[in-house]
Amino acid sequence: MENIKIKTARNEMMDRPVVKKEVVEFLRTRQKPLSGKLGEIEREANERRVPIIPHETVVFLNLLLGQIKPEHILEIGAAIGFSSSLMAQHVGENGHVTTIDRFDVMIEKAKKNYEVLGLTEKVTLLEGQAADILPTLSGQYDFIFMDSAKSKYHEFLPECIRLLKINGMLVVDDVLQGGTILLPDEEIPKRTRAIHRKLNSFLDTVMNHPSLESSIVPLGDGLLMIVKKEEIELSSLRPL
Template sequence: MKNEMMHRPVVKKELVDYMRSKQKPLTGKLGELERDANRRGVPVIPHETVVFMQFLLGQLQPKQILEIGAAIGFSSSLMAQFVGTDGHVTTIDRYDVMIKEAKETYVRLELEDKITLLEGQANEILPTLTGPYDFIFMDSAKSKYIEFLPECLRLLKKGGVLMVDDVFQGGTILDPIEEIPRKNRAIHRKLNEFLDVVTEHPQLTSTLLPLGDGVLLVTKEAEEILL
């Protein structure tokens, strides 16, 4: 469950510490979940990303949210706070241990009616969904981002936001591939391909933020996007 990239911030450690300690903490059961995950080294989104997501969703006020990568259910529980009484969060995960813990999280936070967890491979589940979604959060296998992108763009409404986590590969995304450990080279290559496609596409607007291990925000400017 641990992720080595969590401990390789892409900005100065002092600034990371400042962002994580000075911004408002989560309260209640959700705050307890975040603190417990951090103690255990579970790879949930870091607090600076939490605060940014709260701000962003507060402005967007999405009703339908899709998440790829439920993990222990923390980020989907956070997002569920912003969909209102008639909104919903749909999330996908394939790991049994994560699915079990996510379900326990939703019961603990009394969110069973606000979140639907789809169990299985995202590349098999995404084509079965119809959307449209106002907001999509992708935080799963980094080498699969380029594979999931066409379906995410199909499901995202025009003007909606796709938020992608962990795109800087521990700050090594621009390093020559020869300097990347062999076990990480496929991720490195496919993440670079993904970033090139998104940032250069004429019908996509994107921005990169140095939060955690890098956050990418994307909006689409047309109903149908050809990649």
């Protein structure tokens, strides 16, 4: 695989699992590895500490998407194109994945990965800020995967729900923040306190909304699974 230097801030949550470390090690090493070129991309990313979804989440999404068989998928946060490539395996002959990213280096790497995997016709990468792009999208998605800036989750929620089909699923990654989501504000470092508050506000909105069904799965740094049960007044989802 061609190497492109990707400069990313160290994500300390990658080393703070929300379940016991030995359980995480079991989930990451004992479950079936991906085969072929996609497996090579996953292994290279893990070796280089490029932030992609961990293997336990890979296995879970593979199983989930294989059962629900979505045709139209939206992703917020393409990174190197790994998760969108994984999801593209499940959309069928007439399905499509649309993904969004704003970082030039990530976009370049994602496009090269789509070429390597033969997915250039199956995945559309929209370049720019999700806050600007989401309102321009129309149509209905069966499945949405949000793995972007955690401070923006609540801001993006109304647009995601607008774009989601009734009984469609929105999956949001990294909602437990290495377990620190449980801590009071005063125990959170000042530099991350605003993110902590916004993420808690987001979780409160989703988990208490009468028109959404949700469940948190302790895989990776926490997956929040949301099903839209009926049409929703979007103002009820916006941050206060």
